[in-house]
Amino acid sequence: MSLQFVVDGLLTGSMIGLGAIGVTLTYSILRFSNFAHGDFMAWGTYATLAVVGAIGATFGKVAPIAPFSFGWPLIVALVVGMAFTALLALLLDKVLFSRLRSQGQAIIVVMASFGASMALRSLLEFTFTSRPTYFSRAIQIAMPVGFGIRITPDQIALLLLTAVLVLGVHLLMTRTQTGRSMQALSQNAALARVVGIDVGSVVRVTWVIGGALACVAGVMIGILVQIRPFMGFDMLLPMFAAAILGGIGSIPGAVLGGLIIGLAEAGAVQLIGAEWRAAVSFIILMAVLFVRPIGVFGVRER
Amino acid sequence: MDLLGYGAFFLTTALIFSLVTLGLNLQWGLTGLFNVGLAGFVAIGAYTSALLTTPDDAVRLGGFGLPILVGWLGAMVVGGIAAALTGMATLRLRSDYLAITTFGVAVVVQLVALNAQKLTGGPFGIGFIPRPFGSLAETPLLFNLSNLAVVSVVTLIAYLALEHLSRSPWGRVLKALREDERAAISLGKSARFYRVQAFAVGGAIMALAGALQAHFTGFIAPDNYLPILTFQVWVMLIVGGSGSNLGAVIGSVLVWAIWAGSGTLTSILFPPEQQARAAALQIAAIGVMLCVILLIRPNGLLGDRLRRPRFGKRAKVATAKSISPS
Secondary structure (H helix, E strand, C coil): CCHHHHHHHHHHHHHHHHHHHHHHHHHHHHHHCCCCCCHHHHHHHHHHHHHHHHHHHHCCCCCCCCCCCCCCCHHHHHHHHHHHHHHHHHHHHHHHHHHHHHHHHHHHHHHHHHHHHHHHHHHHHHHCCCCCCCCCCCCCEECCCCCEEEECHHHHHHHHHHHHHHHHHHHHHHHCCHHHHHHHHHHHHHHHHCCCCCCCHHHHHHHHHHHHHHHHHHHHHHHHEEEEECCHHHHHHHHHHHHHHHCCCCCHHHHHHHHHHHHHHHHHHHHHHHHHHHHHHHHHHHHHHHCCCCCCCCCCCC | HHHHHHHHHHHHHHHHHHHHHHHHHHHHHHCCCCCCCHHHHHHHHHHHHHHHCCCCCCCCCCCCCHHHHHHHHHHHHHHHHHHHHHHHCCCCCHHHHHHHHHHHHHHHHHHHHHHHHHCCCHHCCCCCCCCHHHHCCCCCCHHHHHHHHHHHHHHHHHHHHHHHHHHHHHHHHHHHHHHHHHHHHHHHCCHHHHHHHHHHHHHHHHHHHHHHHHHCCCEEHHHHCCCHHHHHHHHHHHCCCCCCHHHHHHHHHHHHHHHHHHHHHHHHCHHHHHHHHHHHHHHHHHHHHHHHHHHHCCCCCCCCCCCCCCCCHHHHHHHHHCCCCC
């Protein structure tokens, strides 16, 4: 067994972890599991792809930045895509989730997210067809870094980006007033209202963070694997499993959960075969539910 | 004659769907258990029955050549056990965990169907599943009508049994648990035990529906059990009104009529190379429909969850209930 699975696992884990942050935040603050989260990923990726195309059409062909497969257009497009995905999440909350939330039945919101997920994904399939596309078809040479591990410049850049984003969100949650309000709301909604926390703005921040990170995770998949309308839906189970494994509401937990599942998947691909990859997150999920349902960093519900 | 034959075919499919919807109604409508992986339980039933009844096949396990009825029973047993295990793992936790787990069950069943070639025939599926009245296959009309009769009888039995169950003390406990868990527990009812039972029976009914479908078409493949199936059945239940068995049946026939009708329409209106896109648009439209119904008419056509009657004595009671924190 070569150690290459460590790099593959960390990359998959980063994608899962970034997505799981959004899942865990919506779960702990809005109190429902959002089945449309995977489709935020896919929409963000296609939006980024569209912006890359638009930039290419206006400025002509842009040479990629030296060791990477992408140039400045992708970086600009990613920022636009993140904003777009955040807006999409806010819009969906406004027209659908917030209204159902006010009716007070949490599980109805879950069902609505399931319906929205189906609609969003099918709209992508309608617009872009189900054929996979790519940000770049260039092939990168992977550099050996010892221990039989090889890594491409793109992969290094994306791992660093993940680390920066996770650190940023963690600091936001622990060091700013907004973050503390979010934690307060997730721990005790009624009490948070009593001390005058603006619930509406906390909800908006939650969607913005979740949507923007989902877009980044999607673009990572787009750069390293491929872009398909189902790309986000297929990530749903690993993301939920990561959020539960790490403990609902915990950002470091979600990322750690994502990395564990990513590594386990990569290991399983080497040992058993790629076709059983999707079962890994289910097995981990069941194990967590039986052994420690509150997850690694979770707190017992009151 | 053609029209009659098609009508029988259409109704047979619609009634098989309504059987799945009845199972879901027991889980969700009556007990409040959220199953987003029901396609997995339908698939379990279809594959179990196919394995038990097909003639011996050299390239995969089994083909035991047993009678069709044994296949159906086997499907119900295996589907029920699978649902019970799922329930036992998650029903002591928050309801969302059940949703996520059932979603995972569907993913794993799909994986097994695709990859465990020895068991399920892989992507090519299982063929030569014996069909009831298969000898009549030369006269499609007679074949369709006799199949319709079989499926109608099974659906009717399931319907009557479920109606009886929901009025029985057992069904009343389930309703009590759905409406006010704490009160029900304080009366000495074990919430988890009853819920696991309801989830298992619902899963068994779904598996039976999968088996019926398998024996009706004679061929199954993993593609029949994609998440879209789960989604269709949910729309059927929500349109018909969760909690009502009659609503489940009517909703299924109605939504299947809309689905099949719009499918025919898109196949006429769009050129062949645009068919896949048109189908995607169809799914998107149904997805929006589900959300709109949830927003404006969450009780569906015949739902029994009228929480807030506007007038009369019940109104006061209901309002008092809705104000008090749940």
